Amino acid sequence: MSALQRLTSPIFAPDEQITSGTPRAAWVLNILTVLAVVGFAVGLYMGLVYAGMDTLQGNVQRIFYFHVATFSGGFIAFGTAVVGGILYLVTRNPRWDRLSLSGIEVGFFLSLITLVTGMVWARPIWNTWWTWDPRLTLMMIMMLTYAAYFMLRSAFENGDKKRRMASVYAILAFITVIMTLVIIRVRPDTIHPAVIGSSPVNAEGGFSMTDTMTTALGINSFIFSCLITPALIWWRIRLERLHEQANHLRAQL
Amino acid sequence: MVNTDSYLLLGLVVVLGVMLVYAGSLILRIRQAHKMIDTLETLQEQ
Numbered sequence: 631m632s633a634l635q636r637l638t639s640p641i642f643a644p645d646e647q648i649t650s651g652t653p654r655a656a657w658v659l660n661i662l663t664v665l666a667v668v669g670f671a672v673g674l675y676m677g678l679v680y681a682g683m684d685t686l687q688g689n690v691q692r693i694f695y696f697h698v699a700t701f702s703g704g705f706i707a708f709g710t711a712v713v714g715g716i717l718y719l720v721t722r723n724p725r726w727d728r729l730s731l732s733g734i735e736v737g738f739f740l741s742l743i744t745l746v747t748g749m750v751w752a753r754p755i756w757n758t759w760w761t762w763d764p765r766l767t768l769m770m771i772m773m774l775t776y777a778a779y780f781m782l783r784s785a786f787e788n789g790d791k792k793r794r795m796a797s798v799y800a801i802l803a804f805i806t807v808i809m810t811l812v813i814i815r816v817r818p819d820t821i822h823p824a825v826i827g828s829s830p831v832n833a834e835g836g837f838s839m840t841d842t843m844t845t846a847l848g849i850n851s852f853i854f855s856c857l858i859t860p861a862l863i864w865w866r867i868r869l870e871r872l873h874e875q876a877n878h879l880r881a882q883l
Numbered sequence: 884m885v886n887t888d889s890y891l892l893l894g895l896v897v898v899l900g901v902m903l904v905y906a907g908s909l910i911l912r913i914r915q916a917h918k919m920i921d922t923l924e925t926l927q928e929q
Contacts, residue, residue: 670902678895690887693894700898739905743898750894754887865909872916879923 659864666861669853673699681846684837691837693751694825695850700743703854705807707737708776710863712804715797724874727793730800731783732866736859738776745769755835756821764813765822772806779803788877 677695684691714730717723748766749759760766779799786792814824814833823829823836839847 688885688887690890690894692891696894696898736905739901743901746897746901747894750890750897754885754890862905862909865913869909869913869916872913872920876916876919876923879920879927883923883926 659861659868662857662861662864666853666857669857673850673853676846676849681842682840687755687835687837690751690754693747695846697744697747697751698825698847699850699854700740700747702851703859704737704740704744705811706855706859707733707740707863708804708807709733710859711737711800715800718793718797722790722793724793727797728867728870728874729863730797731870732863734776734779734800734803735866736862738773740854740859741769741773741776745773751835761821763822764817764820765810768806768810768813772803772810775803775806 673695677692681692681695683689711730711733714726714728714733718726718730748769752761753759779796782799783792783796786795814820814822814830818831820830821832821834823833825836825839829836
């Protein structure tokens with residue numbers, strides 16, 4: 631099958647392909663899942679043991695390795711949703727809508743970890759769980775925007791219209807991710823530190839990274855972006871294929 | 884230096900908790916979907 635044919639192939643392949651994919655794909659997914667689980671354990675070790683302790687903030691600074699890594703994973707997941715949305719609009723192949731939906735669901739949960747771990751870090755460092763800082767506010771807007779995506783999907787019956795609307799929304803919603811990412815560079819009044827590169831003038835809680843800290847951050851970001859996020863998205867796609875197969879069978883009855 | 888270990892522990896609970904809840908929900912939903920498909924296939928055969 632050529633790349634173009636694969637891109638535009640219909641939603642329902644033979645039943646065994648809908649439920650479990652090809653044996654090779656299943657094998658790759660199992661390997662990826664094992665790597666993701668092992669990677670998660672390695673990431674915990676890197677963040678909790680390998681990286682040195684920050685002398686000013688104490689051990690709470692170690693949250694940073696998961697806070698940033700989950701945002702990296704979320705960024706990849708939301709970016710995947712954009713790719714899926716664009717490809718759906720171009721090809722009208724539902725497989726790309728499945729990719730988009732899966733990317734957003736996984737990205738949403740990873741962003742939830744980013745948001746809550748940030749609050750936990752802020753309590754001892756900023757002496758508050760929450761403040762309406764530009765970065766934090768935008769992060770909240772981003773989460774609410776993606777929460778609305780699920781409401782949008784549930785408002786339509788299955789079909790092309792639902793998928794088109796969801797694809798357009800997935801593409802536009804990514805603006806909030808970009809804004810959340812760059813706000814600390816363009817707004818000097820934020821108190822959120824930019825650990826990599828120069829920090830805003832009012833940043834509070836920043837620290838200089840040592841070599842072990844840089845390594846732990848890099849490895850955790852890699853694990854969340856390249857192992858955990860793709861594995862979760864792939865499993866979520868499988869689930870969606872099963873839902874579609876069930877709907878297909880239900881329609882036949 | 885202030886002792887912030889309890890906040891680290893809370894952060895880890897959040898990371899592990901959300902990851903486990905999401906992975907668990909995926910597993911449960913996949914199992915439920917398989918059961919649903921089996922039931923529908925049985926009904927179809929009948």
